Amino acid sequence: MGKRRRVEERRKKRPAVVGGMIAVVVGGAGFGVYALYGGGAAADDGSTSAAAGQKAPRVRADPPSAAETKTMATRFLTAWQQGKVAQAAASTSDSAAATALLTGYTKDAHITDVTLTAGKAGGAKVPFSVQGTVKYKGVSKPLTYSSALTVVRNSKNGKAQIDWHAAVVHPDLQDGDTLVTGEAGTPPVKAVDRDGGELTAAKYPSLEPVLDGLREKYGKKAGGKAGVELQVVRGKAAKAKKASDKTLLALSKGTPGTVKTTLSPTLQAAAEQQVAKTARASVVVMRPSTGEILAVANTGHGFNTAFNGSLAPGSTMKVITSSLLIEKGLASADKVHPCPKTFTYGGWKFHNDDDFQITGGTFKASFARSCNTAFISQAPDLDDDSLTKQAQQVFGLSMNNWAIGVPSFDGQVPVQSAAQMAASLIGQGGVRMNPLNMASVASTVKAGSFHQPYLVAPSVDDRTVATASRTMSSGTLSQLRELMNYTAAAGTAAEAMAGLGPDYGAKTGSAEVDNQDKPNGWFTAYRGDLAAAGVVQAGGHGGDTAGPIVASLLRLGGG
Structure with missing residues (x-):
């Protein structure tokens, strides 16, 4: 009897197995849960487990070694080439997404006889070439392209794996896209x-x-x-x-x-050449009198930043803000206007570049030198929706209704309050634009009214183009042209616009971006019946970066 009792007691003290995990039980209460493999679950903070009495092993966080990179790349590419989808996907950071795309590669894209050849690794990045055949209903054609993969370390277990993105399978894929071969639904x-x-x-x-x-x-x-x-x-x-x-x-x-x-072969060729000289540059040229888009170019060819970008426009936004201030009697081109070193509003302290100030200067001087505080100082006299209404009603922006003939983004000027509203006056806060939008802004000033930009004539498909509900008064328009003309002649845009006058106007801009060393450089200008705008991301001051690109295209004239 005593022996049987001792055996039962020993059985009661054994740890219980729950759902494939061992739960250590002390005094009848669950104390900790440990994995059956890998030495137990590591504590995130590296603390010592009271149950084990030992410090949990730390997860490796160093970059994958050359040997790990080669091993993982070989494992993934070999499994993919052999059609072992599950095995290939298991080597990635997102096995579900990898499984779906790699399965569709054969099933939906009908790509067969695939040969994958790894190139020389550059750190953790491994380029590779793809050769295969696309076969569909008795028709076949060879397929060749290049791609790349990156090996990273799993943050939870420290193991090396392929950083999964759809672009690994093909560089033109974005996450969530698929590859399909078949009778195209849309004719070329x-x-x-x-x-x-x-x-x-x-x-x-x-x-x-x-x-x-x-x-x-x-x-x-x-x-x-x-x-x-x-x-x-x-x-x-x-x-x-x-x-x-x-x-x-x-x-x-x-x-x-x-x-x-509506594209001009001369201006399009020139725009391509100009952006090719600078990293992350985009530009648009249009005709103010009609809205015709004459050129569009981007350094990177995958995403059309010029039409679809959504970036803070910086001080180029001051063109719209100036029209608002002049209309409301808060500024006048030749009247004295404050430009202090700093101005605090909504709890934020706003600065000028290098904290410069203009004492006793006119609003025109502040605009030409791009004084931030000259605009921020007027925030107390504006309503939260003042800038939004001005952008929509006069410049035709931020209503999501442009129909240019291809996908485009028509800007965003949200209603904001306090410091964010003040920041929007100088093209920061929640304001977002692209070169097409800012070329349109310059066009509106030159033409005197908004003409929605378009790439394909509306008459081709009888589509309705966007319109503005009102125009600026002749007095406001005259002063706004004076501001832009003076900036092109003697302000921050003067170097880029040299020799292009007298029928011209411009505005520079620099937009700060979080975690970016240099601001995005912006420039918008018109000359005769041409208007253009450009941005160089992380380029620095707009007059030095985007300015020469825009000015060179305006210099060609006509289109």
Whole structure:
């Protein structure tokens, strides 16, 4: 009896196994849970486990070694090439997303006979080439392209793995996109410039996303016939960024319909050349009297920042703010206007560049030198929605109703209060623009009224273009032109705009961005019946970076 009791007691003291984990029980209460493998669950703070009496092992956080990088890249690429999807996906940071995309690679994209060849690693990044064949209903075509993967360390267990993004499978994929081969739902288009010359991505690399957008909008209307293609079909995230479906390979081309654009071959070629000289540059040229877009170019060709970017415009926003202040009698071009070193509003202390100040100077002087406090100091006399209404009613912005012929973003000037409202007066806070928007702002000043920009004439598809509900008074418009003219002649834009006068005007801008060493450099200007705006991200002062790009295009004239 005593022996049986001792055995029962020993059994009661054994740890209970719950859901594949061992729960250590002390005094009848659960004290800790430990994994069956890997030496137990490590405490996040590296503290000592009271139950184990030992310090939990630390998770490795050092960069993957060259050996780890090579091992993981080889493991992933080999499994992918052999069609072992589950094994390849298990090597990544998101096995579910990897499984879905790699499965679709064969099932939906119909890509077979894949050969993957790794190149020389650069740190944890491994480039690789892809060779395969796309086969669909008796039609086949070879497919070749280059991609890359990056090996990272899992933050939870310290193991090396592939940092998963859809771009690993193909560089044109964004997360959430898929690859599909089949009869294209949208016929191809042949886009031509204003003179009838064909526009191709080979000739004008910046137009690649524009051409995709033109096909999406006009493919079925232009009278073409669809072919069989391998396409990138955009997911929710990419569509939210206004990205269009993209053809990667045409197995049978189909018959394209023709779409005429407003682009100038001379200005488009020049714009491409200009942005190619500078990293992360974007520019748009348009005609103020009509709204026709004459050129659009970006250094990076994947995302059309010029049309779809959403960036703080910095001091170029002061063109809109100035029109507001003049209308409300809070500023006048030739009247004395305050420009102190700093101004506090809504709990924020606003500064000028290098804390400069202008004593006894005019509003024109403050505008030309881009004095922030000259604008912030007027915030107490403005309503929270004053700038929003001005942008919408006079400049046609921030109403999400532009119809230019391809996807675009028409700016954002939200109603804000306190410090954020003040910041919006100088193009910070919640204000967001792109070069198309700011070229339109300069065009509105030059033309005297808003003309919605467009790339394809509205008459092609009888679409309704956006309009502004009112125009500036002649007095306000005259002063605003005086401000921009003076800035081009003697202000921060003078160096870039040298020799382009007298029928011209400009405004520079620099927009601070969190975790970015240099601000984004902006520039918007007009000359004759041309207007243009550009941004160089992380470029510094707009007059030095975006200014020369814009001025060089205005110098060409006519279009």
